[in-house]
Amino acid sequence: MTVDTMAAIRQTFFQECEEQLSEMEMGLLAMDEGAADSETVNAVFRAVHSIKGGAGAFKLTALVQFAHTFETALDHVRSGKLAPTADVMKPMLRAADVLADLVEASRDGRDIDESSYASIAADVKALTATNEEDEVEEAIDFQPSVIDFEMPAIATEPEAPPMHEYHVRFAPRPELYANANEAALIIRELSRLGSVEVTCDATAVPTLDAIEAEGAYLAWDIKLSSEQPIEAVREVFEFVDGEAEINISTDGQPGVSDADIAALLAMALGGSSGSESEASAAEVSNPEPEAAASQSEPQPETSAEPAATPEPAHQTAQTVESPKAAAVPNQTTIRVEFDRVDRLINLVGELVINQAMLSQRVVEANLAGSSSIVIGLEELEQLTREIQESVMAIRAQPVKPLFQRMSRIVREVADATGKQVRLKTDGEATEVDKTVVERLAEPLTHMIRNAVDHGIESPEARIAAGKPPEGTVRLSAAHRSGRIVIEISDDGAGIDRPKVRASAIKKGLISPDVQLSDNDIDNLLFLPGFSTAATISSISGRGVGMDVVKRSIVAHRDFFTAWTRFDVLDELATNSRGP
C-alpha cells in the first residue's frame, strides 16, 4: 500500500478511535451504575479491541500494550469472571482515561512516559491476577493449535539455500471439505514451494453404493523438492490442521538444517509412520513447544455445537437485540471537512444579507406595489431562512462528547480531593453548534471543578449531615424556548454567603459597609480574583475560576446570539449553586 493510502487510513483510524472511546466511556459509565446489559459490556470490549487492532497495524506499541491489558480485564467482565463492582470499575474508568490519552498522543506523534500511567496499568492488571490459574489452564488447553508461522527471512541467507526433500502424506477428512477447504488448492500451494510429484491414493474409495456424497476418500502422497524450510511446508497445511491426516517427513539430503536432522532422528526413534511420530518430530525440531505439535494433532473433541463454548457473551451478541442498539438508529452519515461547512455557512450568511438588500432595493424602487414581485420576494425570504437553518443544523452536534469529558474531570477532582462524586448527565443528545460545544469546554470544566471542590463535602461531613457519602453533580442540557440551557447543580453544601461576603471584603473587592442582596453576593463569585478557598490547591483557590466562566460566556454570547440564541449566563447564575 502506498504511503498516501496508509496516511488516509491512519486518519480514519484516529477518527474511529474517537467514536470508540466515546462508546467505551458511555458503556463503562453504564457498567459503573449497574445499568449495563451484556451487549453494553460487549460493546466496550469491542471498542477497546478495535483500538488495539488498528493500533497494531500502525505499530503503536504503547497503545497496543495498554489496550491489551485493559481488554483482558474487560474480557473477564464479559465472561463473568469479574463482577463490575465499584472497586473494579474505578480502575477501569481511569484506564479509559489513559487509553484516551494514549490515542491522542499517538495521533499527535507524542510519546507518553510509561511511568505516568504505570500504576493504573498495574491496578487493571491486578483485576485479572486472581484468575491467572484459569488463564494458564486455557493456555494449555489451546496450545496444540498455536502455530508460529513466521516465515524465515529467506533474503538474509547469503548463498543458494540447500534443497530439501519432503514426503507429505495428506489424507483429508470430511471436515476439511465441510469448512470449504480444498485438497487441490493445498497441493497447488505446496507446488509453489518447489517441484512436486503427487500420487493419489484411492484405495479407501468404497464401492459406489457405499459412497457418501460428502465423504472424504482420497489421500495424496506428495514428494516435494524445495529450498523452503519445513515451517513453510507446515504453513501450507495451517488451515487444515486437525481436518486431515498430515504427515510431513524429510529425507536427509546434503545440506539439511540441524532442525531437520533432529526431526529425522526423532522420526527414526519414534517408529514407523503415523501422526504420533510426526508430532514428536515436530517437537524436537522446534525449540518452541507452542509452535510444534500442530501437525496432525487430532481436533479436540468438540462437536460443531456452539453451546459448548465457554464464552456465552457471543451468543447473546447474536440473538439479543439490545435496548441500546434499538435506541440508537443506525443512521447513515458522511464525513465532511469542517472548512467546507464553514464556507457554506459563510456563503449562506452572504445570501441572507443579499436577500435583505434586494428587498430594500425593491422598496426603494417603488416596486412594492407589484404583487408578483412581493410574493416572489417573500418566497425567497422564506427559502433563505430555511436554507440558513438547514445549514446550521449541519454544524450542530450532540453535547455528549463534551459531557463525557466532564465525567473525567469529576473523577480526577474527586480523586485528588478524596471525595466520592458521581456525575449524572441529562440531555446528552441535545444538539449545539459545534463551535459552541468547543467553547463550552473551558467554562464547564471550571464549573464542574468548583462543584466538586467547593460544593460537595467530604464523605465524613456528608454522613454527618445525613447525606449519602457519595455526592452527585448533575449536568444537563436542554432546548428551552429556542435557547440551549446548560444546567449544573450539585447536592453539596451550597454557597456559604457569609463566607463569600467576608472573603470579598478581605480581598478588597467590596467595601465592608455595602449592603448586598443574596443575589449580589452570588454574583461576587464571578469577580476576577475571587476565591474563598483558604489554601491554593491544584484544583481551585487561585481565584481564576468563575470569572473565566463569566468571560467565556459573555464573550461568546453576542457572537452566538445570531445563530443559536445561546444563553447560559442567566442559567448559570440561578442553577449553579445547588439546592
Add this chain to the structure above:
Amino acid sequence: MTQTILTVDDSRTMRDMLRMALAEAGYNVLQAEDGVHGLEVLQTATPDVIVTDINMPKMDGFGLIEAVRKDSRYRRVPILVLTTESDAAKKLRAKEAGATGWIVKPFEPTKLIAAIRRVAA
C-alpha cells in the same frame, strides 16, 4: 476472471485496509459492517471468499460463519476469519463454526493475499 471478496468488519479502519490491500491485488471487493449486513450482501452477490472479523455488533463472526454454512447456496464459500495475535481459542471456535482459515491482524497485505489464494479456487 476477477474474484470477488466479501469483507465483514465493523471497524472502518480495518475495512479500508482490507479494501486497499485487496483492490491493489486485483480483487473485486464487497464490504459489510457486521454479520447481519454480511448476510444481506450475500443475498445479492456470491463472493469467492468471505473475510470476516469475529467481534462485531448485531451478529459476530461465529454467527455469520454458522449462518453461511447452513445455507446451501454458500456453504462451499471459503471463509477466513480475522483474529488478533495468534488467538488459538478464537481460531478453534471459528474452525468449529466452519471457518476455512484465518488471518492474523495486523496483517501484511502479502499474507492476506496468500491466505486468500490458499482457499480460493
